Amino acid sequence: xxxxxxxxxxxxxxxxxxxxxxxxxxxxxxxxxxxxxxxxxxxxxxxxxxxxxxxxxxxxxxxxxxxxxxxxxxxxxxxxxxxxxxxxxxxxxxxxxxxxxxxxxxxxxxxxxxxxxxxxxxxxxxxxxxxxxxxxxxxxxxxxxxxxxxxxxxxxxxxxxxxxxxxxxxxxxxxxxxxxxxxxxxxxxxxxxxxxxxxxxxxxxxxxxxxxxxxxxxxxxxxxxxxxxxxxxxxxxxxxxxxxxxxxxxxxxxxxxxxxxxxxxxxxxxxxxxxxxxxxxxxxxxxxxxxxxxxxxxxxxxxxxxxxxxxxxxxxxxxxxxxxxxxxxxxxxxxxxxxxxxxxxxxxxxxxxxxxxxxxxxxxxxxxxxxxxxxxxxxxxxxxxxxxxxxxxxxxxxxxxxxxxxxxxxxxxxxxxxxxxxxxxxxxxxxxxxxxxxxxxxxxxxxxxxxxxxxxxxxxxxxxxxxxxxxxxxxxxxxxxxxxxxxxxxxxxxxxxxxxxxxxxxxxxxxxxxxxxxxxxxxxxxxxx
Amino acid sequence: xxxxxxxxxxxxxxxxxxxxxxxxxxxxxxxxxxxxxxxxxxxxxxxxxxxxxxxxxxxxxxxxxxxxxxxxxxxxxxxxxxxxxxxxxxxxxxxxxxxxxxxxxxxxxxxxxxxxxxxxxxxxxxxxxxxxxxxxxxxxxxxxxxxxxxxxxxxxxxxxxxxxxxxxxxxxxxxxxxxxxxxxxxxxxxxxxxxxxxxxxxxxxxxxxxxxxxxxxxxxxxxxxxxxxxxxxxxxxxxxxxxxxxxxxxxxxxxxxxxxxxxxxxxxxxxxxx
Numbered sequence: 001x002x003x004x005x006x007x008x009x010x011x012x013x014x015x016x017x018x019x020x021x022x023x024x025x026x027x028x029x030x031x032x033x034x035x036x037x038x039x040x041x042x043x044x045x046x047x048x049x050x051x052x053x054x055x056x057x058x059x060x061x062x063x064x065x066x067x068x069x070x071x072x073x074x075x076x077x078x079x080x081x082x083x084x085x086x087x088x089x090x091x092x093x094x095x096x097x098x099x100x101x102x103x104x105x106x107x108x109x110x111x112x113x114x115x116x117x118x119x120x121x122x123x124x125x126x127x128x129x130x131x132x133x134x135x136x137x138x139x140x141x142x143x144x145x146x147x148x149x150x151x152x153x154x155x156x157x158x159x160x161x162x163x164x165x166x167x168x169x170x171x172x173x174x175x176x177x178x179x180x181x182x183x184x185x186x187x188x189x190x191x192x193x194x195x196x197x198x199x200x201x202x203x204x205x206x207x208x209x210x211x212x213x214x215x216x217x218x219x220x221x222x223x224x225x226x227x228x229x230x231x232x233x234x235x236x237x238x239x240x241x242x243x244x245x246x247x248x249x250x251x252x253x254x255x256x257x258x259x260x261x262x263x264x265x266x267x268x269x270x271x272x273x274x275x276x277x278x279x280x281x282x283x284x285x286x287x288x289x290x291x292x293x294x295x296x297x298x299x300x301x302x303x304x305x306x307x308x309x310x311x312x313x314x315x316x317x318x319x320x321x322x323x324x325x326x327x328x329x330x331x332x333x334x335x336x337x338x339x340x341x342x343x344x345x346x347x348x349x350x351x352x353x354x355x356x357x358x359x360x361x362x363x364x365x366x367x368x369x370x371x372x373x374x375x376x377x378x379x380x381x382x383x384x385x386x387x388x389x390x391x392x393x394x395x396x397x398x399x400x401x402x403x404x405x406x407x408x409x410x411x412x413x414x415x416x417x418x419x420x421x422x423x424x425x426x427x428x429x430x431x432x433x434x435x436x437x438x439x440x441x442x443x444x445x446x447x448x449x450x451x452x453x454x455x456x457x458x459x460x461x462x463x464x465x466x467x468x469x470x471x472x473x474x475x476x477x478x479x480x481x482x483x484x485x486x487x488x489x490x491x492x493x494x495x496x497x498x499x500x501x502x503x504x505x506x507x508x509x510x511x512x513x514x515x516x517x518x519x520x521x522x523x524x525x526x527x528x529x
Numbered sequence: 530x531x532x533x534x535x536x537x538x539x540x541x542x543x544x545x546x547x548x549x550x551x552x553x554x555x556x557x558x559x560x561x562x563x564x565x566x567x568x569x570x571x572x573x574x575x576x577x578x579x580x581x582x583x584x585x586x587x588x589x590x591x592x593x594x595x596x597x598x599x600x601x602x603x604x605x606x607x608x609x610x611x612x613x614x615x616x617x618x619x620x621x622x623x624x625x626x627x628x629x630x631x632x633x634x635x636x637x638x639x640x641x642x643x644x645x646x647x648x649x650x651x652x653x654x655x656x657x658x659x660x661x662x663x664x665x666x667x668x669x670x671x672x673x674x675x676x677x678x679x680x681x682x683x684x685x686x687x688x689x690x691x692x693x694x695x696x697x698x699x700x701x702x703x704x705x706x707x708x709x710x711x712x713x714x715x716x717x718x719x720x721x722x723x724x725x726x727x728x729x730x731x732x733x734x735x736x737x738x739x740x741x742x743x744x745x746x747x748x749x750x751x752x753x754x755x756x757x758x759x760x761x762x763x764x765x766x767x768x769x770x771x772x773x774x775x776x777x778x779x780x781x782x783x784x785x786x787x788x789x790x791x792x793x794x795x796x797x798x799x800x801x802x803x
Binding site: 372375376378379380381382383384386387390391393394395396397398399400401402408504505506507508509510511 | 580581602603606612622624626627632641645647651654659660662666672673676697
């Protein structure tokens with residue numbers, strides 16, 4: 001099949017025509033127009049509420065048309081303006097006809113007093129009215145408006161696509177960025193700066209200052225979200241050691257989170273045991289207990305490989321949650337109603353309770369965990385883990401004690417989860433069985449995979465994307481999870497190795513830099529000369 | 530010369546199949562020993578027994594005077610026995626240098642807690658380990674490729690890297706499983722020289738499985754021939770070449786008469802074709 005401007009236009013037009021109908025049927029049009037209305041009103045360009053609400057739909061239709069035109073024209077030769085315009089026009093006409101026909105149809109059905117809601121739950125009177133640009137007793141005008149605005153948007157989109165391709169903007173941005181950064185990095189003063197200890201301290205100081213001041217300037221809600229993200233970062237870094245480095249697929253990771261949270265809760269809550277340790281006493285204990293759980297779980301299980309390990313640990317996670325929930329153990333764990341009045345930290349006599357303070361605390365924990373991970377990663381323990389991930393049999397034949405190595409990975413990963421659990425419980429002043437559901441394990445695994453397995457910045461980014469983005473998408477209401485899922489799918493197609501894939505250490509470079517750097521005595525330099 | 534490795538009546542069974550059948554082998558120090566035999570003769574199984582992948586059901590494997598049969602592979606690596614694999618088994622997503630560093634694992638003395646704290650012993654481990662890995666990288670002729678991922682290296686380089694990784698633990702005995710498989714004649718020639726240099730320069734005892742008879746006859750001090758798990762012959766290259774049982778094992782019974790038979794068959798076909 002030869003791709004001609006007309007064919008491209010027809011394809012894009014049909015796709016976007018169907019998209020118009022689909023979004024109207026699922027009620028997305030109504031939600032989207034509301035969001036557009038909010039955005040327009042906050043920008044204060046004009047007021048699009050009440051009688052002017054139809055403008056929002058106009059913007060929505062133009063946007064859809066814009067994308068149709070873009071999709072249709074982006075593969076055309078950018079030097080032929082006629083091609084782009086033809087494909088844009090065809091796409092607009094096709095999508096416009098479909099949209100207009102649909103508008104005419106629902107308009108006439110509505111006029112005939114058919115209650116569409118009986119069949120289609122999202123086709124309320126409001127939605128229909130909205131889709132017809134608030135016009136009453138008039139079917140032709142809305143249809144023509146749909147048709148016209150779609151074509152307009154499509155032509156704009158086609159021109160935009162042409163402009164982008166012509167500017168080679170899309171192709172070049174990545175390359176330019178890489179070139180720019182490498183040439184910048186090789187400038188002598190940049191190299192000097194990078195190697196200077198002062199610069200590193202100053203940069204580190206600036207980061208710390210930012211970490212200190214940013215939470216103060218944000219609202220309590222955002223600090224709550226950042227704290228949550230931080231807790232997921234902790235768990236992600238822990239699971240990253242187990243799954244990303246040592247390659248053991250553990251699906252019941254939430255069990256260690258629960259162990260940390262419950263150890264902390266039982267040690268500090270007045271009920272049911274009244275041990276009443278302080279925060280700083282209970283925190284290390286809960287980390288240790290969680291790590292111990294990891295070891296105890298690992299002892300019998302780590303001889304299993306791959307799928308078997310995944311299934312067994314999945315079961316383990318569920319067993320822990322059900323035990324916590326059960327009435328039999330209620331005397332010990334508090335049962336389904338959970339544990340309340342947990343300890344919060346005090347530092348120099350000053351109690352911590354706000355979300356800002358917890359953000360600081362969690363940030364400190366994250367820094368500590370990153371430090372430990374980084375150190376282990378660049379040691380023979382870390383290389384042992386990675387060799388196990390690559391090929392366990394060979395790894396053992398190279399002298400790695402795979403059993404104890406995997407056990408160590410599980411213990412450390414579990415310890416990190418325990419730390420996260422204790423902080424989480426303390427921040428909420430409460431923990432119960434419903435904090436420790438399977439979804440937590442899945443979320444953490446997802447953020448490790450989305451971020452990039454074995455990559456510390458990847459895990460952090462993954463946590464922000466997975467736990468932070470749903471908050472940013474809150475405006476989408478019930479489409480939030482749909483949009484989020486779609487984003488994940490798109491991302492895994494575009495970047496299967498994760499958002500920020502792990503990079504290998506450049507040991508040879510490092511070695512040569514250390515050993516060939518010009519020394520004041522000049523001995524090695526003379527030899528080279 | 531002292532024997533560095535001795536196996537006494539080593540047997541390995543898989544269900545009803547006897548993969549290795551009462552094999553005795555003496556390997557003198559700094560010797561190159563080849564194990565040859567038809568496909569399925571039990572050569573790799575024998576290797577697996579020596580390197581700890583399998584634990585033999587019967588017999589003893591004595592390495593430097595101590596029995597090692599049944600020990601886990603990591604323990605055997607600690608005792609300075611290394612091996613390579615028939616189908617290259619590198620850690621593909623790690624760099625070449627990291628592969629060698631994993632091979633040096635038995636040398637590392639510090640533990641994970643020291644790694645977190647960053648004690649001097651840990652830093653020494655890392656520094657010496659890296660220097661040794663660089664030396665090995667150079668020795669196998671891969672300098673400049675240390676930071677590339679193992680799976681991106683060309684085939685010949687991967688074979689060399691696998692040997693470098695095996696050298697990481699400072700082996701006294703190196704088991705090479707078909708080191709020239711899939712190589713062209715020139716690469717095979719280079720590999721042969723390289724294997725000899727391992728013995729001559731590093732003083733390593735080498736046992737290799739090889740199908741290329743030119744390589745085997747060229748570098749071996751002694752050759753052992755396996756067939757159906759049994760050792761059917763042992764000796765210098767010259768002895769093996771003239772051994773009737775070996776010829777029989779490779780070409781089937783009555784191999785010397787085979788060519789005559791073939792000639793007769795061809796003759797009987799000719800009139801029909803004409």
